[in-house]
Amino acid sequence: MSIQEYIVETKNLVKHYNKGEVKAVNGLDLKVKRGEIYAFIGANGAGKTTALDMISGVLYPTSGTIIVDGLEIPRERKRMAHMIGVAPQDVSVYSDLTVKENIMFFADLYRLEKAQSNSRMKELLGVLKLEEKENELVRNLSGGMKRRVSIACALIHDPKLLLFDEATVGVDPVLRQWFWKYFKELSKKGTTLIITSHVMDEAEKADRIGLIRAGVLIEEGTPAELKEKYRVQTIEEVFLKLAGDEFINE
């Protein structure tokens, strides 16, 4: 199998809800390169979550194709499962388990060796600043901490493709900087990250940005390319030019 340039490739991807009444994703052509950090940006309701859920195989498309690392999704999604790490928009960890038990549960689902998952967990608890919370029940943690636990669960098996849906919502700005530093490190090691956000300054740090509106990609490029094309100083201004009305509506 030849190594494709793109780890994720969707063609004319469509997802309609309520028998076509809601066109959540409406002909999306997405190409994400290996090892890049791709920021998938759009207003609430633009279709980011729907698109990401189809890529992770959780949601079946109405039409269109998805190829992830040469695998046809959703048909071959269980073969893809070990190589993706997903942090859903709604923090989905078990609140009546401790931080450690949550992480170890996912480690066991990926059938990692005990020693391996233990050292990996220690590393992640450090990166995500959760060392002191290891034995705390998740229910007793703040929203931002829960999100960090969720991210740890997505990273435990060292996947090569990360799908983070609004991963940094509710995480304080200082920690967010720290996260992005870690994301960059992962990317340098060859991990691909797709991070959705409706917060624009997140995008500035990404390798490439895709702007989605009403289920279609309306603009794409590196932060520098986009700023140059629209002759502005910040990515924020790019968005304001393209979809300002929608963001104001929030």
Added chain:
Amino acid sequence: MSDIDFTNFSSSRMLTVSKRVLRQITRDRRTFGMIIFMPLLIMLVFGIALSGEIKNIAIVVENQDTDTSEAAGIVIKNALDSDTRVSLKEGTYSSAINEIEDGKLSAAILIPADFTTNLQQKAAGGPDVTLEIRIYIDGTDPLIRANIMAALQDALSDALGDQGVQFDETLAHDGAEQSGLDVAIPAVMGFVLTFLVLLLSSLTMVRERIGGTQYRLYTTPLNKMELLSGYVLALTFFGFIEVVSILTISVFLFGATVAGNFTLLMLAAFMYAIVHVLLAVFLSNFAENELQAMQMVPIIALPSMALSGMLVPVDSLPVVAQNISNFVPLTYGIRLFEGIMLKGFDLGNLWLDFLKLGVFLLVFFVLSVLTVKDHNES
């Protein structure tokens, strides 16, 4: 896409799910308390309410009609003596009254000295003779009262055939203790198992689904069968705990006798629990929240109770209801529990009921497998 993958089945992933569910259930104090105390509570309530057969009700019979050895009073007293519903105690009518008020006796019966004489006069067509027996009885428990009266009626018709005997019946205040729970225990066991296993299983399943965590599981290598078996295994484990606690309560607290094989009884109860775990797993698909899941339990359990022979023997039900009772698992549960505990049946007598329970198990298993999800549907 709905293909069920048996080939890549990983029992380690299945056990990972089971372990987590078990841990979560034991950590939830309310639920865990329910598992431990509900059997006791329900067994107590239902056990007492349903104590079916009445035995050995303590009464005193004072017979003054002893002129000849064939005197009617003697025949009546002997007939009562051999009736298992009542147990004759020493004492006189007047001394017994205090004991009835103290709750130590349920009734006192006085057969007057002229009973035989009056009887003979009446048989000879004598005018206006009343045949009278005095009874002082505890009327607070209708069931006990009815049983005493029935025993007396039987004794009278044994002794005299159908002759108009008048009872001078006086009611006492205090209730008497009941006995004879054993007969009710198999049915109550079946009901408690139905109720608790359905409740715990459907609550757990709905919590899994509404927490948003199941969605994330879909992105992991965990497949449908592993997920389903993981749940079923964990819930069955709790079903097993319920079985053990219910049997322990029945045998050690209520002194239930197990005439048949204890292992066979465990097996029957265990199988019965699995049937309801699977039923709950299937039904939880139709519940959107914990409240709906909880509401489903009485919807299943109460009709089961009515149709399974728990309240009224199946044979006494209307024909339509009898036919429906064939499709109620509790019917077979009760038959198995009663058969083993009361009648001392073994597999030779019970294989058909085991088989039918097995059919339910298979059907609910297939329904669960067909409805288990591994992706979001909409």
